[in-house]
Amino acid sequence: MQKHDRKSRFQKLTEENFDILILGGGATGAGAALDASLRGLKVALLEKSDFASGTSSRSTKLIHGGVRYLAQFHFKLIHEALTERQRLLENAPHLVKPLPFILPTYKLYEKPYYSIGMTMYDILAWRGKLPAHKRVSKEEVLKDFPALQSEGLTGGILYYDSQFNDARLNVNLARAAAKEGAHILSRTELLSFQKKDGKIVGGKIKDLLTGETGIVKAKVIVNTTGPWVDDIRLKDDPRTYRVLSPSQGIHLVFKKETIPCNTALIIPKTKDGRVVFLIPWEDHVVLGTTDTPIHEVTEDPMPLESEVDFLLQTGSDYLAKPLQKKDILSVFAGIRPLISPEGNQDTKNISREEVILVSPSGLVTMGGGKWSTYRKMAEDLIDRVLVEGGLENYGGSRTATHVFPGKVGYSENLYQEIQKMYKVGEEGAKRLQNYYGGEVFVVLGKSPTPLIKGVDYFKEEVEWFLKEEFALSVTDVLARRFRVQFVDLKLAAKLAGPISTILAKGLGWKESERKEKEAEALSLIDSLKTTYNGK
Template identity: 85%
Template sequence: MQKHDRKSRFEKLKEEQFDLLILGGGATGAGAALDASLRGLKVALLEKSDFSAGTSSRSTKLIHGGVRYLAQFHFKLIHEALTERQRLLENAPHLVKPLPFILPTYKLYEKPYYSIGMTMYDILAWKGDLPSHKRVSKEEVEKDFPALQTKGLTGGILYYDSQFNDARLNVNLARAASKEGALVLNQTELLSFQKKDGKIVGGKVKDLLSGETYNVKAKIIVNATGPWVDDIRLKDDPRTYRVLSPSQGIHLVFKKETIPCNTALIIPKTKDGRVVFIIPWEDHVILGTTDTPIHEVSQDPLPLESEVEFLLQTGSDYLSKPLQRKDIISVFSGIRPLISPEGNQDTKNISREEVILVSPSGLITMGGGKWSTYRKMAEDLIDRVLKEGGLEEFGASRTAKYAFPGKVGYSENLYKEIQKMYKVTEVSAKRLQNFYGGEVFIILGKKPTPLLKGIEYFQEEVEWFAKEEFALTVTDVLARRFRIQFLDLKVSAKLATPVSQILAKQLGWKESQRKEKETTALELIESLRATYTGK
C-alpha cells in the first residue's frame, strides 16, 4: 500500500459516514468486514498492528472440527466447524489442504474405543469430501509416521482434517474486504469513543505511522480485538467488568529431518490435559500446543520455560529419538481470547464457541470461537449488527461460496509449471503455488530476483506485499507474509536487511527509519531464540 494511498484512505475515513466500524483485523474482524461489505454495508476495518499479528497468525494451522471436543459432547460446534472446513477447501484450495492424521494406539481397547469416536466425527462431517477414518496396522503407522516410538504400538487410527496458512488467509480476507468496498487500514489505533445520549456514534483514531488523529463517524462499532477486547470495553465504560480469560499456547518448530513424518500425529492424552499435535507444515514440523493461563496480554508473547520443557518432554515420550533444545529452529506463541462472562478461569474447559456481547452504549463485542468457524462467526456477528442497528434491509450473508484471491487459475499441479518457468526447487515451487495460487505469475513476473543467493524468496514478493497486502514493517513481511519467522529464525534474520531495503523504496522510508525498523525485527527474532537457547 503506497504512502499516498494510505493518506487518501484516512481522508476518506474522516469524511464519510460508515454503517459499520470494525476494530481488530484478525480472523473475526477481517471476516466480518468481508461479510458486511458483500451485503452492501459501508464498512471501515481498523487494525492497531498488522492483520493477524495477534492470535490469528499463531494457531496450530488446522481447519478442523476438534477431535478433543468429542469427549466434551460439543457436537454442534464440531459439526459447524467441519461444515466450514469443507467450504474453505472449496473456496481457498491454495491456502487450505487436506491433512491425514495418525492417532496411535498402544493398548488393545484403544483402537475400537477411538474408532467409535471417529465414526461420530465422520457423521458430523456429513457432505464433506474428505475420506472417512480407518483402523490401520502397526506397520502402516510406522510407514506413515517413521519418527514414532514403536514400543508397545498396536496400530492406530488414520483420519483426515485440514491444515492452512493462517496469516495468509487472514491477509487475503483483508484484501477481499477492500476489493468489495471496505476501507481497510492497519497501524491505526482507537483512542476514544464519541457518544450522543449515551450511545456510540463514532470514535477518535490515530495513524500510528504519522501520529495524526482523525474522527470517524459510524452507526455501529464492533469490538473484534481478540485478546484486547477488555481494553476496548473499558474505553467505552471504565466501570465495566472484564470478560476475557486468556491462556497462552506455544508451538516449537523443527526441520523435517528431525521428525520424519508423512502424516500428522495427534497425542490425545498429555499432562496438562490438552491434545498435542505434531504436524508437517511448510516443509517443516511443528509441535504444540500448550494451555497456560496468563494474567497479562502481550503484543508479541514469548514462550515460558515450562512450556518449552513440557513440549520437548511430551514429544520425546512419543518419538523414537528424544527431542533436544538444539533441534528447535523457531517458536511461536499465541494468546487464546477466551470469553467467560461467568468468570470461569479453567481455560481448558471454557467453550470455544463464539460469544456476542452488546454494551448499553451499543458497542458490540465478539470473542471466543476458532479459526475453523471464522466465516460462520462473521455471519452471526453481522446478522446481530443488522438487528441492533435496524439495518435489516441489507439482507443475508454471501460468503459461503466466496472465492478467495488466488483461487482462479489454481491447480494442485501448478507447482510444476512454476518450477519449470522459474527454475526453483520443488519445495519452493509448492510454496509459491500455495501462497499465491493463480496470482503467482502476476506477482513474480517473468524473472524474479532472489532476496539472497541460495534462498528462494523474491524481491517481487516483497514489493507485492507492500503494494497489495498492507505490509508496513519488516516483521509484517518476515512473520506474516513470508512466514519464515515462524519456520526458521536464522533464515529470517538473514532476510531482514534485504526486506527492509525494498520496503524503504516502496514506503518512502529514510535510511534512519529503515535501520530502526530492521533493528526492531532483529530484536524480536533474538528474543524468540533466547526463549529456547538460553542465550
C-alpha cells in the same frame, strides 16, 4: 506515493459516514468486514498493528472439527467446524488442504475405543468430501509416521482434517473485503468513543505512523480485538466487568529430518489434559500446543521455559528419538481470547464457541471462537449488527460460496509449471503455489530476483506485499506474508536486510529509519531465540 496514499485514506475515513466500523483485523474482524461488504454495507476496518499480528497468525494451522471436543459432547460446535472445513477446502484450495492424521494406539482397547469416536466425527462431517477414518496396523502407522516410538505400538487410527496458512488466509480476507469496497487501514488506533445521548456514534482515531488524529462516524462499532476486547470495552465504560480469560498456547518448530513424518500425529492425552499435535507445515514440523492461563496480555507473547520443556517432554514420550532444545528452529506463542462472562479460569474447559455482547451504548463485542469457524462467526456477528443498527434491509450472508483470491487458475500441479518457468526447486515452487495460487505469475512477473542467493524468496513478492497486502514493516513480511520467522529464525535474520531495503524504497524511509526498522525485526528474532536458548 505510499505516504500520500495513506494520508488520503486516513482523511477519507474521517470524511465519510459508515454503517459499520470494525476494530481489530484478525480472523473475526477481517471475516466480518468481508461479510458486511458483500452485503453492500459501508464498512471501515481498523487494525492497531498488522493483520493477523496477534492470535490469528499463531494457531496450530488446522481447520478442523476438534477431535478433543468429542469427549466434551460439543457436537454442534464440531459439526459447524467440519461444515466450514469443507467450504474452505472448496473456496481457498491453495491455502487450505486435506491433511491425514495418525492417532497411535498402545493398548488393545484403544483402537476400537477411538474408532467409535471417529465414527461420530465422520457422521458429523456429513457432506464433507474427505475420506472416512480407518483402523491401521502397526506397520502402516510407522510407514506414515516413521519418527514414532514403536515399542508397545499396536497400530492406530488414520483420519483426515485439514491444515492452512493462517496469516495468509487472514490477509486474503482483508484484501477481499477491500476489493468489495471496505475501507481498510492498519497501524490505526481507537483513542476514545464519541457518544450522543449515551449511544456510540463514532470514535476518535490515531494514525500510529503519522500521529494524525481524526473522528470516524459509524452507525455501529464492532469490537473484534481478540485479547484486547476488554481494553476496548473499558474505553466504552470504565465501570464494566472483564470477560476475558486469556490463555497462552505455544508451538515449537523442527526440521523434518529431526521428526521424519508423512502425516500429522495427534497425541490424545497429555499431562495437562489437552491433546498435542505434531504437524508437517511449510516443509518443517510444528509441535503444539500448550494451555497456560495468563494475567497479562502483550503484543508479542513469549513462550515460558516450562511450556517449552512440557512440549519437548510430551513429544519425546511418543517419539523414537527424544527431542532436545538444540533441535528447535523456531518458536511462536499466541493468546487465546477466551470469553468467560461467568469468570471461569479453567481455560482448558472454557467453550470455544463465540460470544456476542452488546453494551448499553451499543458497542458490539465478539470474542471466543476459533479459526475453523471464523466465517460462520462473521455471519452471526453481522446478522446481529444489522439488528442493533436498524440495517435489516441488507439481507443475508454471501460468504459461504465466496471464492478467495488465487483460486482461479490454481491446481495441485501448478508447482510444476512454476518450477519450469522460474527454475526454482520443488520445495520453493510448492510454497509459491500455495501462497498465491493462480495469482503467482502476476506476483512474480517474468524473471523474479532472489532476495538472497540460493533461497527461493523473491524481491517481487515483497513489492506485492507492499502494493496488495498492506505490509508496512519488516516483521509484517518475515512473519505474516512470508512465514519464515515461524519456521527458521536464522534464515529470517538473513532476509531482514534485503526486505528492509525494498520496504524503504516503497515506503519512503530514510536510511536511518531503514536501519532502525531492520534492528527492530532482528531484536524480536533474538528474543524468540532466547526463549529456548537458541543460537
